[in-house]
Amino acid sequence: MRRSHYVWGIGMVAVLLAVAGAFSGCGDHERAALRADERPAEPVDSSIQEFLRAKIPSGPGGTVAAAHDGGLVHCRGFGFADRELRIPARCDTVYDVMSMTKQFTAAAIVKLEMQGRLRVSDPISEYLGPVPADKRGITLHHLLTHTSGLDDEQGGDDYEPVSRDGMLKVALRSKLQSAPGSEFHYSNLGFSVLAAIVEKVSGVGYERYLATNLFAPAGMTRTGYVLPRWKRDDIAVEYDEHGRSQGRPNEHPWASDGPYWYLRGNGGVLSTPRDMFLWHRALEGTGVLSDGAKRKMFKPHVYVGERDGLKAYYGYGWGVVHARDRWLVEHDGGNDWSFGEFARFPDQRVMVFWISNQAYSEGRWNLDEQNVELTFGIESRARD
Template identity: 40%
Template sequence: MRKISIAILLTLFFYTISFAQQKNTNQIIKRIETYITELEKVGFSGTVLIELDGKKVISKGYGYRNLELKERNTPNTIFGIGSLTKQFTSSAILKLEMQGKLTTSDTITKYFQNVPGDKSTITIHDLLRHQSGLPSNLGGDYDSISETDFLDTLMKLSLRSETGTNFSYSNIGYSLLAIIIEKVSGETYEQYLYENLWKPAGMEKTGYSRPKFDDDLIAIGYGKNNTVWGKPTRKNWNGNEPYLNLKGNGGILSTTEDLYKWNKALMTDSILSKEAKHKLYHPKLRPNEENDSYYAYGWDVHKTARNTFQVWHNGSNNIFYADFMRFIDEKTTLIFMSNKSNQDLDRLNFEVAKIIFEKNYKPIIPIADNETNQIFSQEIIETILSNGLEKATIKYKSRPTKTDVIENILNAKGYELLSQNKFDEAISIFTMNTIAYPKSYNAFDSLGEAYMNKGEKVSAIKNYEKSLQLDPTNGNAEDMIKKLKQ
């Protein structure tokens, strides 16, 4: 009997492992494609790009960029990316720091005149991390406003909290950063980003107006029941760019393919240095701030159960929605954009991440957001408020076939009641959601919050624990449980 060499045995061994890994990857891809196809059936419209182990495995469009003309979304469809804009603003600031033109420790008094005392200690670092204390907005995205009026109004605003002490999301803080970029670089915000970030990354379909977008490829935004919102480029802009209520914090247009090029560029040191990227993801934290979940420079950073980092951000104007999720250590990237935002469908990346990293996970397919279900959801809410939860539960359980409540409609109503301190009514609404969606971590998280606001700690902890059981990555539930037990 001939002997088989060790080299041959090792070759066979590694081939077997490689084949098994490939088979597993193929199964994951198939599960993802099946899931997104099901989402399309209940209303998802957009483009999805998935990278696994450093390789792009899915890049596909779903639904329509123009419903009337039946023009489908493709990887070349252009969407508004909302607050994903912030990662480009923060990267531009770090690029300027690399060029020796500013430092993130600079206070805004270096760049603006007549800064009042309460705002004189605000640094670029504070603006990047949303800890300046500035409010979120001055006005609507498309409201006309001059730079002088913007700055005058902003400087007169009361701070929400002392600078550097708390997280408070501020869009106008990033608008200030856009002005600083222009002052320091001597270029327009968009031109500086193109020359220093987008062009080196090969991104020719990203910007406000500089790319001279093919108008046919710009998706039309749709609201509920497919009402036409229109294209971002046809809204009230300040010439070739948005007014300062939006500039620097949102409004950029792009494609999933271009964002993938940006992802690839960030995996190298070609645009941002290793030191700059470390600062981008791991800036100096506030005293007593949790090291495993925080807002960095234009990115939300969260440590996973696998001891890796999830780097994430989304962007939305409640019509367009964009989501960019990166597992840098695991060379996995999830990007999707939609021209028809829906709270249930907007969790696509979180569900796909579970498909990838949890072997037996079964993704949640939301209920169709159609007229029948919208009407029934309102009927259930009215029954709860007029006749109580018990009657509403009976009505729900005897509902007609192909009829259901929509989770986000009940959730929104619950929070509306919570904001009015109508705790019992809110608890009933949220409880109805847990009955209708017993596997929804978010339904139990909301119910936990309602009990917490009412002061019923035992019930709050119980529901937060149930939420965490359904989704072990729910950092909010984990934090709330610790806080309540203290």
């Protein structure tokens, strides 16, 4: 299984929060189950809810969360997290956040810089030892901005049992797509290399570093690979576009401490919508990352492209987009059976997070029009 690459980089600049395109095949009985599952512990904004009812066609399962001014104003599931057991999707359902994982890897790197243990301008050879001549110019900044030239096609399947050192050997011997720093080429492999550097510099496992330095200070107890010890029924089952079960994300081939290294660091982190809200709230303050570290992460370092008036750039593990007179920082995640999006409007202090446990088929919905309408529709209602 190969994950989709970052949608801004393939000309789909408008693909933000593709809820309408992500859900297909759910019947009225699932909508009834959704209504029956309303609970006081899950905040529901009536304006957002009515907007979603009108915009989201019938589909399997997922959750939409929205926050404004530091508060979670809406966090509600729809459909089923597990169709067979008829477990409703909820605010605390555990999902694979896929390539949204990259923001955690980027945050780990800038956190290590805050701690004086590395600099983003450092060449990778400082942490990986001797590297081939064509890769001596690659810096951590290049990996963070997808300008290293590393080619994902040189790697393997997400679930191929490759070790950290095995992944690094493949990355270092691969042929570059372009000279370091010269072009944007979205690279999952590059973020796996960053995860390896996190381990080498910190002296602890990648997930352990995230848990101790990012998640715990943010209050996130239900985010990670294996450390949270979720109950099985808390984790959403994933379905392909034909509705066939693909099992839960941690039921695919994994090592004992998380995904193998073609996925680790670039994807595969499990989290809940409520924990993603806590991450957003941490990013609004300085308890986890300093203002200087966040400026580096959210700076539009590399121009990606423009479509329909939306100009897209890439920061460190985040897309940075200027659209409809607003700046937003965002990242999507997608694979063969799930899709999701995390978007923050810093000036409006709004967060929108949605995720689906079934893949969308691009040809079945007008994604460009629906996604932008949905994104800004939720954003505008969250701050009203």
